[in-house]
Amino acid sequence: MESPMSRLSLSLPLGSLLLALLSTRSPCAAPQPPLPAIDLPHSYYYRELYLPQLTSGPSSLAWAPDSRTLVFSMAGSLWRQRTDSTLAEQLTDGPGYDYQPDWSPDGRYIVYVSTQGQAMELWLLEPASGRTRQLTHTGTVNVEPRWSPDGGRIVYVSTAYHRHFHVFAADFRDGELGEPALLTGENKSPLPRYYYSAYDHEINPTWTRDGKSIVFVSNRGRIHGTGGLWRAAAVAGAEPVELRYEExxxxxxPDFSPDGARIVYSSYLGRNWMQLWLMPASGGEPFPLTYGEWDETGPRWSPDGAQIAFISNRGGDLQLRLLRFPAGNSRALEASNRRRLRPSGALHLTVRDEQGSLTAARAVVTDASGRFYAPAHAWTHHAEFDRNEQPFEARYFHTAGDDVIEVPAGTVSIELMKGLARAPERRTVEVRAGSTTEVDLALPARPWLDGSERRWVSADVHVHMNYGGHYRNTPAHLVLQAQAEDLDIVENLIVNKEQRIPDIASSGVGVDPASTAGTLVVHGQEFHTSYWGHLGILGFRGGILLPGYAGYPNTAAASLSPTNADIADLAHARGALIGYVHPFEEDPQPLTRPAHTDADELPVDVALGKVDYMEIVAFADHKATAGVWYRLLNLGFRIPAAAGTDAMANYAT
Structure with missing residues (x-):
């Protein structure tokens, strides 16, 4: 007997039948891409400011039980160094990039984070033998491992639960990690957060000295920032108590003093840069241990209580420093001599322009496995890439044209690029152990001409020299970065990062004195309001407009006034140009699909003649933004197009 379904199928056109068949297939028949390991907004923040990143200099550290030796992450490997020596000994060498070590109280083990693919897993190293083994196998992000004082447990942060940052703990016995327990429960907050998830997070865990409790950072009940310091018993479901709130x-x-009486942590309280602060273990008012217009981060107290080791970017790149306590004076611990696990040689890279002069460029140096290498004090940066094309995350550094890079013996690849007016160069060489291989490459310019007398000028109208990243940038270094990317003009938009404005010292400077005849760094401003839309302010006279933001809930700047039109009037009175920056993430449909965008005020301001330019190619969806721009052009509004990357120039990512 013919079924009703078969009669229906026979009556359908072939195309409709195929669509029906496709729509009724099991979901298992079409593999879906894996979910990302982290479910949080604004990934460019937590990737740079929280997750470990590849840097040429040291990025995280821990003390050995003897208080005379440190283990630290540097250039994607773990290294060991005595505090009275300049010799650093390499402890790990892949297969991934290794970070965030912590030494067990008995000295037998080092737990650390290894990044391979999308996941960050906990691994174990035996320093005496060099043997390593993987401890977690979650395929998620597992970071910040810390041993309990008795060595019997490890606390860490993981996204294994709902892809949010929570604190876990697991027993450790005979070199193996037991079943992890979720110590901090999940809570969805009703607060109007913008840069942070609606779900509370818990990060930066450390043990109290008796091993019964943990202290961590959480944004429970807070709108802005990652939150204050909390304390809870180290058992699942324990109710935490807030010790101190700041943004x-x-x-x-945080890290406890050996006697358990004090907590040292990194803070930008009332300042523009992070420094070391000290507070009572039970809470209370902190006081600063260090001062400076740079960052001091990741403090760890030596077991004997005599020193605090930390990471500093006071010289621009990252360095390891030791602070005597009490005393207050700190010194750099230089790793000027390095003993590697594999035989190595040197690569002397020279880059020249069409006239034979040294020229800056973006450089990528990798070994046969795809692992990245850079000069000892270069700034390593992350580039977006396709994991189907290469196993390691794409990285690069900016060379001034003459650099020496220590690399493993064997095949080494060099890739160079310098903007869009020069063809990239690639070279593969063999490096012999104990020798130096010379590589001299040329990047001749092929200017884009506009007629016979004029050429195009390359510019980026939206850069942030400093924005809370790993490095400490300066106008002179920003000039080098611009030259390496073949940019003639860079607009550094001074802006707040939460409560601080790292580049406030450049307010009112205009064209920076570090500029050269061919490369200009010009200081402007980005006005922050995520309600009306972010504004770029270029070429104004005098200092920046303060406060530099509006519409921040639960602050004195909570009001939606001043509007962007008000800001445009103030800026125009100072001779500035006003533009809407990174306006649209998707095509706005206000009539059929009304929704708040980051540029709601744009059409009104255009009609009122307040807008001098729009970022079309920007840190947003360029197709959606261009679609709005074309509609405005068709209505007769001749708004110039601009391009701005929103590059955070002191980021490792």
Whole structure:
């Protein structure tokens, strides 16, 4: 007997039948891409400010039980160094990039984070033998491992539960990690957060000295920042108590003094840069241990209580420093001599322009496995890439044209690029152990001409020299970065990062004195309001407009006034140009699909003649933004197009 379904199928056109068949297939028949390991908004913040990143200099550290030796992450490997020596000994060498070590109280083990693919897993190293083994196998992000004082447990942060940052703990016995327990429960907050998830997070855990409790950072009940310091018993479901609230920004990373009476942590309280602060273990008012217009982060107290080791970017790149306590004076611990696990040689890279002069460029140096290498004090940066094309995350550094890079013996690849007016160069060489291989490459210019007398000028109208990243940038270094990317003009938009404005010293400078005849760094401003839309302010006279933001809930700047039109009038009175920056993430449909966008005020301001330019190619969806721009052009509004990357120039990511 013919079924009703078969009669229906026979009556359908072939195309409709195929669509029906496709729509009724099991979901298992079409593999879906894996979910990302982290479910949080604004990934460019937590990736740079929280997750470990590849840097040429040291990025995280821990003390050995003897208080005379440190283990630290540097250039994607773990290294060991005595505090009275300049010799650093490499402890790990892949297969991934290794970070965030912590030494067990008995000295037998080092737990650390290894990044391979999308996941960050906990691994174990035996320093005496060099043997390593993987401890977690979640395929998620597992970071910040810390041993309990008795060595019997490890506390860490993981996204294994609902892809949010929570604190876990697991027993450790005979070199193996037991079943992890979720110590901090999940709570969805009703607060109007913008840069942070609606779900509370818990990060930066550390043990109290009796091993019964943990202290961590959480944004429970808070709108802005990553939150204050909390304390809870180290058991699942324990109710935490807030010790102190301040805004923080992912990197407080508290650590107890050996006697358990004090907590040292990193904070930008009332300042523009992060420094070391000290507070009572039970809470209370902190006081600063260090001062400076740079960052001091990741403090760890030596077991004997005599020193605090930390990471500093006071010289621009990252360095390891030791602070005597009490005393207050700190010194750099230089790793000028390095003993590697594999035989190595040197690569002398020279880059020249069409006239044979040294020229800056973006450089990528990798070994046969795809692992990245850079000069000892270069700034390593992350580039977006396709994991189907290469196993390691794409990285690069900016060379001034003459650099020496220590690399493993064997095949080494060099890739160079310098903007869009020069063809990239690639070279593969063999490096012999103990020798130096010379590589001299040329990047001749092929200018884009506009007629016979004029050429195009390359510019980026939206850059942030400093924005809370790993490095400490300066106008002179920003000039080098611009030259390496073949940019003639860079507009550094001074802006707040939460409560601080790192580049406030450049307010009112205009064209920076570090500029050269061919490369200009010009200081402007980005006005922050996520309600009306972010504004770029270029070429104004005098200092920046303060406060530099509006519409921040639960602050004195909670009001939606001043509007962007008000800001445009103030800026125009100072001779500035006003533009809407990174306006649209998707095509706005206000009539059929009304929704708040980050540029709601744009059409009104255009009609009122307040807008001098729009970022069309920007840190947003360029197709959606261009669609709005074309509609405005068709209505007769001749708004110039601009391009701005929103590059955070002191980021490792």
């Amino acid at each position: 923080t920004s992912w990197g407080a990373r």
